[in-house]
Amino acid sequence: MPAANKDTDGGWRSFVWNSERKEFLGRTGCSWFKIFAFYVVFYGCLAGIFIGTIQAMLLTLSNYKPTYQDRVAPPGxxxxxxxxxxxxxxxxxxxxxxxxxxxxxxxxxxxxxxxxxxxxxxxxxxxxxxxxxxxxxxxxxxxxxxxxxxxxxxxxxxxxxxxxxxxxxxxxxxxxxxxxxxxxxxxxxxxxxxxxxxxxxxxxxxxxxxxxxxxxxxxxxxxxxxxxxxxxxxxxxxxxxxxxxxxxxxxxxxxxxxxxxxxxxxxxxxxxxxxxxxxxxxxxxxxxxxxxxxxxxxxxx
The missing domain is CATH 2.60.40.1660 (Na, k-atpase alpha subunit.)
Known part of the structure; x- marks a missing residue:
């Protein structure tokens, strides 16, 4: 029983850091860099699309005149x-x-x-x-x-x-x-x-x-x-x-x-x-x- 616990404990430690393969949580440093770069580019593109659509919409609006005022009811x-x-x-x-x-x-x-x-x-x-x-x-x-x-x-x-x-x-x-x-x-x-x-x-x-x-x-x-x-x-x-x-x-x-x-x-x-x-x-x-x-x-x- 003590030996089994030692093996289990060793397997957990090996998953966190595998010194032989130089892996952290199952990935090498190069693999972590690639996936980090992918998500930076991915979410950066989403943010760019969002900001671009907002800016395009703002170009159609006036600071002084409501764009769609035809639906405004008579005054209260x-x-x-x-x-x-x-x-x-x-x-x-x-x-x-x-x-x-x-x-x-x-x-x-x-x-x-x-x-x-x-x-x-x-x-x-x-x-x-x-x-x-x-x-x-x-x-x-x-x-x-x-x-x-x-x-x-x-x-x-x-x-x-x-x-x-x-x-x-x-x-x-x-x-x-x-x-x-x-x-x-x-x-x-x-x-x-x-x-x-x-x-x-x-x-x-x-x-x-x-x-x-x-x-x-x-x-x-x-x-x-x-x-x-x-x-x-x-x-x-x-x-x-x-x-x-x-x-x-x-x-x-x-x-x-x-x-x-x-x-x-x-x-x-x-x-x-x-x-x-x-x-x-x-x-x-x-x-x-x-x-x-x-x-x-x-x-x-």
Whole structure:
């Protein structure tokens, strides 16, 4: 038995290093060199093919313009404050219930402060509070450097521009914006006949109007006296097109503030807001495509 163990032990050692044949793990030094060189060349070729295909693909892409933008859906309509469940609930007599909401709105409007828009190399006046046509800033390429952004003053949002945004009075505000799509030109409605009757009064040229109303018929008489601030409740064309983060890093989206001056307290109210445009569509699969809805619950105590 001891002799057998010695032979077994010797066979194992001989496999690791065979001094007679000069083999390590069954291969000579020349054999190890050949197989190492083969795999270096093999994986080097694979890496070269991979890097080459990536470089070839990058040659077809632009740093400034999306290559395939024809599949991009119309812009979404988003609002602040926003919750995961699409519900805005607070007590007008308890500041702690809307403290987080006020902070979120302050953060959104901070970059719209006048002192942040004083640099004339980054910002320009585009008609003030008068709506105008598209502001063309050249081709979507690196020629001409960064594009200046149109100024948008938070004061244009009236009573929804600061403070407690009406939450302390039970008259809450929401801030609405169209999501950015590079080089997209929203088209306003051709006439006011495509708008709801109540929204036709706000129709104006060069503006995409927005309108909020009750989602459920039973809430019709529970929501009234809705006021819109910022270009009379719409998105003016001179803020478009958007040239992307590289060319338009200081871009300010136009905002619309909506204030609900008269809502029934202590009830769940379903509200829907829509933006109207000739190239704005709506989808039942995406509740934020061109519209959004939320539940508003104002507690009186």
């Amino acid at each position: 309509l988003s609002h602040t404050p926003q919750s995961d469940k699409g519900e805005i609930q607070f007590s007008m007599n308890d500041p702690n219930t809307y403290k987080g909401i006020v902070k979120a709105m302050d953060n959104l409007l901070a970059k719209y402060n006048p002192d942040n828009q004083e640099d004339i190399t980054k910002y320009e006046d585009c008609g003030g509070e008068t709506a105008g046509d598209y502001k063309e800033r050249g081709a979507l390429d690196g020629e001409g450097g960064m594009r200046r952004a149109c100024r948008f003053q938070r004061d244009w949002l009236g009573s929804c521009s600061g403070g407690d945004y009406g939450f302390n009075e039970g008259k809450p505000c929401i801030i609405v914006k169209l999501n950015r799509i590079v080089y997209f030109r929203p088209k306003p409605p051709q006439n006011n006949e495509t708008l709801p009757a109540e929204a036709q009064l706000n129709f104006q040229n060069n503006v995409l109007p927005m309108y909020c109303t009750n989602k459920r018929e039973e809430d019709k008489n529970k929501i009234s006296n809705i006021k819109y601030y910022g270009f009379n409740g719409g998105f003016p064309l001179q803020y478009y097109p958007y040239y992307g983060k590289l060319l338009h890093p200081n871009y300010l989206q136009p905002l619309v503030a909506v204030k609900f001056n008269n809502v029934t307290y202590d009830e769940d109210l379903r509200i829907e807001c829509k933006v109207f445009g000739a190239n704005i569509d709506y989808s039942e699969k995406d509740r934020y495509q061109g519209r959004f809805e939320f539940k508003l619950h104002v507690k009186s105590s």
